[in-house]
Amino acid sequence: MTSIAANLQAVRARIATACLAAGRPAESVQLLAVSKTWPAASVREAVAAGQRAFGENYVQEGAEKALELAGSGLEWHFIGPLQSNKTRLVAENFAWMHSVDRLKVAERLAAQRPPGLAPLQVCIQVNVSGEVSKSGCAPGEAATLARAVATLPNIRLRGLMAIPEPTDDTRLLRGRFAVLRDLRERLNAEGMQLDTLSMGMSHDLEDAIMEGATLVRVGTAIFGERIP
Numbered sequence: 001m002t003s004i005a006a007n008l009q010a011v012r013a014r015i016a017t018a019c020l021a022a023g024r025p026a027e028s029v030q031l032l033a034v035s036k037t038w039p040a041a042s043v044r045e046a047v048a049a050g051q052r053a054f055g056e057n058y059v060q061e062g063a064e065k066a067l068e069l070a071g072s073g074l075e076w077h078f079i080g081p082l083q084s085n086k087t088r089l090v091a092e093n094f095a096w097m098h099s100v101d102r103l104k105v106a107e108r109l110a111a112q113r114p115p116g117l118a119p120l121q122v123c124i125q126v127n128v129s130g131e132v133s134k135s136g137c138a139p140g141e142a143a144t145l146a147r148a149v150a151t152l153p154n155i156r157l158r159g160l161m162a163i164p165e166p167t168d169d170t171r172l173l174r175g176r177f178a179v180l181r182d183l184r185e186r187l188n189a190e191g192m193q194l195d196t197l198s199m200g201m202s203h204d205l206e207d208a209i210m211e212g213a214t215l216v217r218v219g220t221a222i223f224g225e226r227i228p
């Protein structure tokens with residue numbers, strides 16, 4: 001029997017080991033616990049083990065969980081695909097949005113962010129796997145989108161996010177992560193201040209950290225296998 005607390009400890013150890021191997025301080029990588037499909041009780045277990053930031057990728061489910069656990073001082077991140085008619089739920093219930101892939105969604109989030117809340121922290125999702133995956137903007141469109149998003153009120157552009165296609169080919173995978181890292185370097189060279197690379201999940205967080213991830217999104221390794 002493993003517990004969420006033990007799993008969290010093991011994931012933190014993996015992050016620390018990967019940071020050491022990459023010559024990076026352990027605090028340079030934030031752990032986002034992806035609680036999608038798991039009930040509030042599972043989130044509470046993780047909170048008891050010291051976890052504060054949680055990721056959801058179904059907007060209704062995430063908003064409900066955030067409301068149910070309101071007042072616990074948690075930070076909710078939306079990481080899934082979003083139809084533009086659902087932006088209000090994200091603008092009102094989340095601290096972060098990782099999956100902005102078109103200007104229309106960013107504009108709606110900016111318009112709908114309640115004035116009493118801190119600016120919504122935003123990443124642009126980039127499709128680093130080409131034809132294989134449909135989510136995210138093309139790498140060649142990311143700079144234009146980033147410049148436009150950076151000018152919007154009530155949201156703050158923090159960085160880039162990617163979900164490479166699953167593969168056992170480590171070199172290919174590292175190359176996908178490197179696309180995101182290079183893109184951030186280019187944007188920062190032209191004066192942006194992007195501090196976030198949201199990349200790496202349960203099975204590939206070490207490779208992502210080697211390529212510069214600052215935030216890893218981990219579900220299965222913390223909460224267990226999701227029931228489809």
Ligand SMILES: *Cc1c(COP(=O)(O)O)cnc(C)c1O
Nearest residue numbers: 034057079201202217218219220
């Ligand atoms: C589900 C999900 C994760 C977590 O994946 P695991 O393999 O369970 O760690 C990370 N990022 C996104 C966008 C997800 O939808």
